[in-house]
Amino acid sequence: MNSSLEDTKFILKKYNITANKRLGQNFLVDDEIISDIIKASNIEGKDLVIEIGPGLGTLTSKLLENAGKVIAVELDEKMITILNDRFKLYDNFILLNEDVLKVDLKTLIKENIEDLERVKIVANLPYYITTPIIMKLLEDKLDIDSITVMVQKEVADRITARPGDKLSGAITYSVDYYAEAKNIVFVDKKSFIPSPEVDSEVIKLQIREKPKVDVINEEMFFRVIKASFMQRRKTLLNGLTNSGIVNDKDKIKDIFNKMGIDINIRGEKLTIEQFAELSNLIYKVV
Numbered sequence: 001m002n003s004s005l006e007d008t009k010f011i012l013k014k015y016n017i018t019a020n021k022r023l024g025q026n027f028l029v030d031d032e033i034i035s036d037i038i039k040a041s042n043i044e045g046k047d048l049v050i051e052i053g054p055g056l057g058t059l060t061s062k063l064l065e066n067a068g069k070v071i072a073v074e075l076d077e078k079m080i081t082i083l084n085d086r087f088k089l090y091d092n093f094i095l096l097n098e099d100v101l102k103v104d105l106k107t108l109i110k111e112n113i114e115d116l117e118r119v120k121i122v123a124n125l126p127y128y129i130t131t132p133i134i135m136k137l138l139e140d141k142l143d144i145d146s147i148t149v150m151v152q153k154e155v156a157d158r159i160t161a162r163p164g165d166k167l168s169g170a171i172t173y174s175v176d177y178y179a180e181a182k183n184i185v186f187v188d189k190k191s192f193i194p195s196p197e198v199d200s201e202v203i204k205l206q207i208r209e210k211p212k213v214d215v216i217n218e219e220m221f222f223r224v225i226k227a228s229f230m231q232r233r234k235t236l237l238n239g240l241t242n243s244g245i246v247n248d249k250d251k252i253k254d255i256f257n258k259m260g261i262d263i264n265i266r267g268e269k270l271t272i273e274q275f276a277e278l279s280n281l282i283y284k285v286v
Contacts, residue, residue, distance in 0.1 A: 122149070183203055186200075216283050221275065229267050
C-alpha cells in the first residue's frame, strides 16, 4: 500500500483543494522516493532541517520523525492551514508562511540552531523557480551541511554535468564552485498528483568547506561564466567581448595565449579551474 498516495487523496478531499498551477504545485505520492530523500539527506536528531515548499506535508512528516527541528517555509496560504492542523502536536515543528527568496535565512538559522549541530536544506522545488532558489541558498553562504532537492530532470542533468558535456551550463560551474553535486534518484512524473509534464530527479549538493577554486573577485568570476554561456554557439572569445566585460579582443587573445587555450574554444570546454584563472586575469586588465 502506498500510504503517501492515500494520505494525499484524503487531505485534498478533506480540505476541498487542488494543486495550484501558478505556484507549480505537484504533490509527491511515492513512498520509496520519500524514503530515498530521507536516506540521501542523512537526517539525524542533531539536525536542523529547513524544508522549502512542504505542500501537504508528505515529506515533512518523515523529516519530523528524524530531525531535531524542522522549519517549513511555505508560500501558499491554503497549505498553511493544512500543515498547522497536521503537525500542531509536534514540538519540533516551525511553520513560516513566506516566500523563501525573501527570507533572511542566516538570521533564521542563528535563531533556531540552539543545541543542534548541523543545518540541512530539503526541498521539492517548483520547476519555474528552481535556479533562483538554489543560487540564493549557495550565494547567501549559509552555514549549512547540504541541500537535497527534487528538481526537473533537465535541470538536474545540467547541475551535475561535467565540463565538456553538452549539458553543462553556467549553473554547472556556479554550483560546483560552492558544492559537490550528485544525482540521487530518478523520479517518474507518475510519482506525483497531478502528474507534471516532465520527469524529475533528486540531487544532493554537499557544501564545500571553502569554494572549489580561488578567485580574486567573485562577481567577475560569475560574470565571466554567465557571459560564456549566453550564446552557446559562439566562441568564448565572442561571448566575453559581446557581453561588454572586455571590449578589446586583443586583450582576451593575449590572456588565452597566456593560458595556452585555443582562441576558438567554447565555454563548456573549460574546467572550473580555467574559469577561475581566466576571471582573475581579466580582472587585472579591466
